Amino acid sequence: MARHTLLGVVILFLIYVFISNSLFKNPKLKNRSVEETQIYSSHHDHIEQQPLMVDKKTDLPFKDKYMLSKQANPTTEPCQHVAFLKVHKAASSTTQNIFLRYGYDRNLTFVLPRPPKFFYPNIISTVTSVNNKNILPPPVNKHYDILCCHVIYNRKAFEAIMPKDTAYIGIVREPSEHIRSIIQYFRPKEIYERFNSTDPIADFFKNPGRTLRNTQSYLNNRMAFEYDFPRSLFYSKDNDGINNYLRKLANEFHLVIVVEYFDESIVLMRRILNWSIKDILYVKLNESKKDKKPKISLEDKQRHREWAVLEYALYDFFYKRLWDQIKEEGKDFVDELYYFKSVRTDVTNFCSGPIANKTSFKAPKSKWNDEFIVSEKDCELMFKKEIEFVNSIKLFQYGDLIYRTLNDTTKYY
Ligand SMILES: *[C@@H]1O[C@H](CO)[C@@H](O)[C@H](O)[C@H]1NC(C)=O
Ligand SMILES: *[C@@H]1O[C@H](CO)[C@@H](O)[C@H](O)[C@H]1NC(C)=O
Ligand SMILES: *[C@@H]1O[C@H](CO)[C@@H](O)[C@H](O)[C@H]1NC(C)=O
Ligand SMILES: *[C@@H]1O[C@H](CO)[C@@H](O)[C@H](O)[C@H]1NC(C)=O
Ligand SMILES: *[C@@H]1O[C@H](CO)[C@@H](O)[C@H](O)[C@H]1NC(C)=O
Ligand SMILES: *[C@@H]1O[C@H](CO)[C@@H](O)[C@H](O)[C@H]1NC(C)=O
Numbered sequence: 001m002a003r004h005t006l007l008g009v010v011i012l013f014l015i016y017v018f019i020s021n022s023l024f025k026n027p028k029l030k031n032r033s034v035e036e037t038q039i040y041s042s043h044h045d046h047i048e049q050q051p052l053m054v055d056k057k058t059d060l061p062f063k064d065k066y067m068l069s070k071q072a073n074p075t076t077e078p079c080q081h082v083a084f085l086k087v088h089k090a091a092s093s094t095t096q097n098i099f100l101r102y103g104y105d106r107n108l109t110f111v112l113p114r115p116p117k118f119f120y121p122n123i124i125s126t127v128t129s130v131n132n133k134n135i136l137p138p139p140v141n142k143h144y145d146i147l148c149c150h151v152i153y154n155r156k157a158f159e160a161i162m163p164k165d166t167a168y169i170g171i172v173r174e175p176s177e178h179i180r181s182i183i184q185y186f187r188p189k190e191i192y193e194r195f196n197s198t199d200p201i202a203d204f205f206k207n208p209g210r211t212l213r214n215t216q217s218y219l220n221n222r223m224a225f226e227y228d229f230p231r232s233l234f235y236s237k238d239n240d241g242i243n244n245y246l247r248k249l250a251n252e253f254h255l256v257i258v259v260e261y262f263d264e265s266i267v268l269m270r271r272i273l274n275w276s277i278k279d280i281l282y283v284k285l286n287e288s289k290k291d292k293k294p295k296i297s298l299e300d301k302q303r304h305r306e307w308a309v310l311e312y313a314l315y316d317f318f319y320k321r322l323w324d325q326i327k328e329e330g331k332d333f334v335d336e337l338y339y340f341k342s343v344r345t346d347v348t349n350f351c352s353g354p355i356a357n358k359t360s361f362k363a364p365k366s367k368w369n370d371e372f373i374v375s376e377k378d379c380e381l382m383f384k385k386e387i388e389f390v391n392s393i394k395l396f397q398y399g400d401l402i403y404r405t406l407n408d409t410t411k412y413y
Contacts, residue, residue, distance in 0.1 A: 076274065077274065078273065078274045078275050078276075078279075079165070079167050079272075079273040079274060079275070080106070080108060080145055081145050081146070081162060081163045081165055081166040081167065082099055082102075082145070082146050082147070082148070082166065082167050082168075082169060082273070083146075083147040083148075083158050083162050083166050083167070083168050083169070084096065084099050084146075084147065084148040084169045084170075084171075085151075085153050085168075085169070085170045085171065085226065085227070085253075086148055086149060086150045086151075086171075087170070087171050087172070087173075087223055087226050087227075088126075088150065088182070088218070088222065088226065089173070089178060089181040089182050089185060089222075090171050090172065090173040090178060090181075090223070090259055091171065091173065091257075091259045091262060091284075092150075092171055093285045093386050094262075094282050094283075094284055094285045095171060095257060095266075095282075096148045096149075096386060097282060097283075097285055097381075097382060097384070097386070097389070098266075098279070098280055098281075098282055099146055099148040100148065100381075100384075100386070100389045100390070100393065101279075101381050101382065102146075102275070102279055103145060103146045103393070104381065104389070104392075104393060104396075105381075107396070108145035108146055109138050109139065109142045109143065109144050109145045109146070109397060110144070110145070110146050110147070110148070110149075110390075110393055110397065111124070111130065111135050111136075111144045111146070111147040111149065111161065111162075112124075112135065112136050112149065112390065112393070112394050112397065113125075113134060113135060113136070113149055114133070114134055114135060114136055115136075120150075120387070121387055121390050121391055121394065122149050122150065122386050122387050122390040123149060123150040123151075124149050124150060124151035125150070125151050125152060126150060126152070127152065127216055128151075128152055128154075129151060129152045129153065129154030129157035129158070129228070130147070130151055130154075130157045130158065130160075130161055131157060134151075135161070136394075136398065139397055139398060143163060144161055144162055144163070145163075147161075147162060149390065152225070152226055152228055153170075153226060153227050153228045154228050155228075155248075155252055167254045167255075167272060167273055168252055168253045168254055168255075169253065169254065169255050169256070169257065169269060170227065170249075170253045170255070170256040170257065170318070171256065171257040171258075171259065172223055172256055172257070172258060172259065172314060172315050172318050172319075173223070173258075173259040173260070173315075174259070174260055174315060175223070175304065175305075175308055175311035175312055175315050176296055176300075176301040176304055176305075177259075177260075178222070178223060178311070179219065179222075179296075179304060179308070179311075180293060180294060180296050182218045182219065182222065183201060183219075183294050184292065184293060184294050186218055188217075188218060188219055190204065190211050190217065190219055191203075191204045191219070194209075201294055201295070201296060201300065202297065202299070202300055204219075205296075205299075205300040205303040205304055206303060208220075208307055212234075212307060215231050215234050220234070220308075221234060221308050221309075221310040221311050222311075223310075223311050223314055223315070224310035224311055224314055227249060227314065229242075229245055229310055229314075230245060233245065233310060234310065237309045237310070242309070242310065242313050243313075246313065246314065246317045250317070250321060254272050255268060255269050255272055255322075255325070256318040256321065256322070257269065257322075258315075258318060258319050258322045261322060263337060263340060263341055263344075264322070264326060264337060265322060266280050266282070266340075267280070267333065267336055267337050267340050268322070268325060268326060268329065268333075271329065276368075276369055276372070277339075277340060277343065277363070277366075277368055277369045277372070278363070278369070278372050278374070278378075280340070281343070281344055281347050281374070281378075281382065282344070282382065283347075283348050283351060283352075283382045283383060285383070285385075285386070332367070335367070336366075336367070336368055339366050339367075339368065343363050343364075346361065346363070347361060347363070347374050347379075350374065350379070351374070351378075351379035351382060351383065359376070360373050360374060360375045360376065361373070361374040362374075
């Protein structure tokens, strides 16, 4: 009985997610220049917008043990093997596009979900890690190069399918912003049906109740869930346990991108992967509009911090590590950052410009690259929607074979 109810709830939730997505989250390509223009309307002052090299947080534990940077992954060739943990609602569509483009341009092999058990060709799983039931085997005589679809992290499972020299890249977002984005996107019943009041969000933060007993709830330390924190820590919030797990993650991830310092993170990523500036260009995808954002007060944030202990520990830890890694890079990092920001702004404007006049954009030579060209085709790929992109990669990798192997349940690793 209880199992049936649970199953029902799960199915309803999936249907809900599906409907809300297809109705509200499908911006037409046509609209994108308008949105982009809004986002970048102040593009010429945005280089000055953030103070550089501020390291606000102090003295988190085990500083010298967590510096798994490019020294640990020495590379003179551009790295071709990447596992990106695509955390929900954390600028991850924008980041994923970088990996999709990189692999697509070079015919690399992606880890792809098995044909839609549910609805999404770009989601491997929202509850478990990769396994032989939820991904497709690599094509004959190939091995996986890139993993960047939604799935829960698990070291053993990732290692079992990815090459040994894989670079592991994660992403985190400031936790109150992250949960705000989840609330906006999913409009969870745990808030909007449970609380019939003028401020259901505030009521929820005051009293998260049973949500904290459900480790799969998107409202319950979701980033920590996707990073595969031991379930016991969700209940115990044991400090040593948390620190041990963070230390483990730090040894496994070469870089964890901090959304609030996205460009800094991406430039550092370029250096770790030994990629080119062109490889890391991006346009912002799937950003929500400012006026639709639900309000979360300072008090709510304070309360959130009290019960979302894992989220804040995770964020604070990788925030600190990012800045420690950047410090190791030396002064010329800032120069590269400025160069990257300015090229990216120009490329965004070029790609968002009137289609009729598009030919190509020439980025100037710098200390980090020769002159390079951004073509209309490059623009197209930068704006390509993730589902479409994943689908064309799937078609390239498997052709129509995919439809004939739908029922294949053989093990392949
Ligand atoms: C990759 O590393 C080599 C050796 O350090 C360097 O010469 C080359 O410029 C790097 N390439 C990129 C794209 O960063
Ligand atoms: C990728 O595959 C296509 C089609 O098979 C081929 O034309 C192209 O040269 C390949 N590109 C690279 C970089 O290998
Ligand atoms: C919510 O509360 C209002 C006012 O108390 C009431 O009229 C309404 O029926 C309630 N709605 C639900 C769904 O409970
Ligand atoms: C596009 O090209 C036409 C014809 O060359 C020109 O008149 C127009 O000003 C151009 N528009 C932009 C935005 O560059
Ligand atoms: C935004 O995310 C949704 C859900 O993952 C997806 O369906 C949609 O294609 C994405 N849009 C873009 C532009 O990538
Ligand atoms: C998969 O198996 C089901 C049930 O055995 C069958 O009805 C269906 O046609 C099969 N699909 C393919 C693509 O073989």
